[in-house]
Amino acid sequence: MPAGAMFGSVNVLVVDAFPRRGAGVGHGPAIVEEAIATLEAASHTLTHRVLADGPFERFMSANERAAYHEAEPLITPETRSDAAAIKAADGVLFCYPTVLFTTPALLKGWMERVLVPGVAFVFDEAGRVRAGMTNVRRLGVITTSPHSALSTARRRDAGRRTTIRNLRLSCHPRCRTTFVSLDPHGPSFGKVRTALGRW
Secondary structure, eight states: OOOOSSSOOOOOOOEEEEOOSSSTTTTTTHHHHHHHHHHHHHTOEEEEEOOSSOOOSSOOOOHHHHHHHHHOOOOOOHHHHHHHOOOOOSSSEEEEETTTTOOOOHHHHHHHSOBBTTTTEEEEETEEEEEBBTTOOOEEEEEEEESHHHHHHHHTTHHHEEEEEEEEEEOOTTOOOEEEETTTTTTTHHHHHHHHHHH
């Protein structure tokens, strides 16, 4: 096990929103492969969800929007399957290309469908919002971004805010976070190995 690993062997859900074809593919698939190889080398158990060309549309359907606040908001097989994967995970790793300073539409659509009431958060008897993913003790992001650190900061780092800062509130109180931003034209796989080697 790599030095610094926190919890021994853990169950990690890898949510992969990198494109698989077309001009925007770039190094995305290779970055995800490196992340998976690093986690597997530490004997972690992985569930790899590839969103590109999959069953998820970019936007919620009218039926899904109507069901969002109902007793059962998970109305499709894929959302039920991925919600179960979230509930079984000790760690969640999002892999995606940063688009206009934030997450791509495909990943946003997945979050809207899967991280619904009863999954990402729950309500107590007084109607107060409580964390729903307290099983998740590691939350991470591997992203590629064409933007400079200064320009990202000026845009309030929307991608990190969506995937790390906001979602951490739904996780275990001691959830540790990892955020790695790579140059899309020449990513450093060493950064991926170093960051995930601590999981």
